[in-house]
Amino acid sequence: MEVIGVKDFNEMSKRAAQFVYEDLVNRRIKVMGMATGGTPIGFYKQLVRLYKKGDFSFKGIQTVNLDEYVGLSPENPNSYHQYMYQHLFQHIDIQRDQTHLPNGAAEDLERECVRYEQLIEELGGIDLQLLGIGENGHIGFNEPGTSFHSNTHVVNLTTATREANARYFNDRREVPKQAITMGIDTIMKSKKILLLASGKEKAQAIYRLLYDKVDESCPATILQRHPNITIIADNEALSLVT
Numbered sequence: 001m002e003v004i005g006v007k008d009f010n011e012m013s014k015r016a017a018q019f020v021y022e023d024l025v026n027r028r029i030k031v032m033g034m035a036t037g038g039t040p041i042g043f044y045k046q047l048v049r050l051y052k053k054g055d056f057s058f059k060g061i062q063t064v065n066l067d068e069y070v071g072l073s074p075e076n077p078n079s080y081h082q083y084m085y086q087h088l089f090q091h092i093d094i095q096r097d098q099t100h101l102p103n104g105a106a107e108d109l110e111r112e113c114v115r116y117e118q119l120i121e122e123l124g125g126i127d128l129q130l131l132g133i134g135e136n137g138h139i140g141f142n143e144p145g146t147s148f149h150s151n152t153h154v155v156n157l158t159t160a161t162r163e164a165n166a167r168y169f170n171d172r173r174e175v176p177k178q179a180i181t182m183g184i185d186t187i188m189k190s191k192k193i194l195l196l197a198s199g200k201e202k203a204q205a206i207y208r209l210l211y212d213k214v215d216e217s218c219p220a221t222i223l224q225r226h227p228n229i230t231i232i233a234d235n236e237a238l239s240l241v242t
């Protein structure tokens with residue numbers, strides 16, 4: 001595990017974009033796992049900036065997102081489909097049919113989870129998975145207590161996670177109660193992982209990821225067992241790490 005400490009959110013975003021840029025230019029990524037939320041917004045901005053220099057293309061690259069809310073259609077402004085379009089896809093030359101997210105509006109959610117897990121397998125697995133981290137140590141929407149053997153599944157979001165995400169909705173009652181998420185095992189099968197963290201709210205989770213016993217009560221602790229993970233975190237997120 002490599003931990004790269006940087007000054008702040010801006011430096012984290014730049015460093016992460018450079019990290020991914022090198023893999024893209026050297027054609028080491030065919031399937032890229034994407035994350036949403038506040039943390040990767042600066043990263044996507046920087047990646048678009050590097051893309052505009054013109055020395056790599058997203059044609060032929062497939063993307064798979066970690067998660068999507070249940071009950072929101074892909075057109076809903078709060079859906080992760082829209083987030084990805086707004087922050088990345090509309091700015092780059094990726095083919096839309098090569099961008100994949102779970103369908104939170106599917107009639108049969110169980111079947112949708114199976115479809116999504118199979119899709120990732122059929123694509124040949126994830127070459128690089130981008131992750132953020134929840135204050136309670138969640139990765140994807142795998143909340144504390146999720147089995148380390150889980151595949152893509154439907155989760156009930158905790159009150160804390162719904163509250164943390166309420167800032168994106170007009171009214172906190174609009175925050176969905178469920179999501180579809182890649183499981184811990186899905187994430188762990190990625191060949192490489194890049195986890196980003198910024199801000200003091202993430203300090204405890206980063207400390208636990210690095211030093212706590214590997215245990216399902218803190219999902220991120222499983223990452224200690226991943227053979228190729230890089231963490232880029234800013235000073236505040238690393239403030240409990242000596």
Ligand code: F6R
Nearest residue numbers: 035036037038039132133134140
């Ligand atoms: C997002 C995701 C979540 C977030 C986490 C942190 O696709 O899977 O695990 O990475 O909730 O969210 P932010 O970045 O908003 O603090």
